[in-house]
Amino acid sequence: MSDYFQAPSPTQSSTVTQNLVSAPLADISSTSGLLAVTIAEAASDRKAGDMVLLKVADVSYLADYFVMMTGFSRVQVRAIADAALDKVEKSLNRRPLRMEGKAEGSWVLLDYGDVIVHVMMPKEREFYNLEAFWGHAERLELTNEMGGGRPT
Structure with missing residues (x-):
């Protein structure tokens, strides 16, 4: 199994980037919203692709926000996760309650x-299609600078 994945060209369609209900990112003012934005910024610094922020607080008791993104190699997936961990710990003095999948590098939670x-x-993102599963959640817009678009 290869450690790299060929990124789709901008002309290819993807089931991951469905248009759901959108709200501007400026509406985030809670502590959990600040955490989600901090994670998105850290992931953007590591060139995460197809980043999505879902506000799930109104539809689930599991969390307030889901932040989902794509890494195009196992190394990049780990680097994105590490960047998020570091930035959140330095900026907000928080560590995750739990972390899974870092050793494998195909899906880090x-x-x-x-x-x-x-x-x-x-492949994992398309197979599990969490955006569709949580499709009734409010989708928050990300600028292209924050990973809302495809990597170049």
Whole structure:
């Protein structure tokens, strides 16, 4: 199994980037919202692709936000997760309650309690399609600078 995944070209379609109900990122003012945005910024610094922020507080008791993104190699998936861990610890003095999948590197889950982070390889992301599962949640817009678009 290869450690790298060929990123789709901008002309290819993806089931991951469905348009759901959107709200501007500026509406986030809670502690959990700040955590979600901090994670998104850290992931953007590591060139995470197809980043999605879902506000699930109104539809689930599991968390307030889900932050989902794609890494195009196992190394990048781990680097994105490490960047999020470091930035959150330095900026907000928080560590995740639980972390899974870092050794494998195809799907890393960081559980901060109020924010759950999924960093996935494209095949895992397409297979599990969490955006569709949580499709009734409010989707928050990300700028292209924050990973809302495809990597270049």
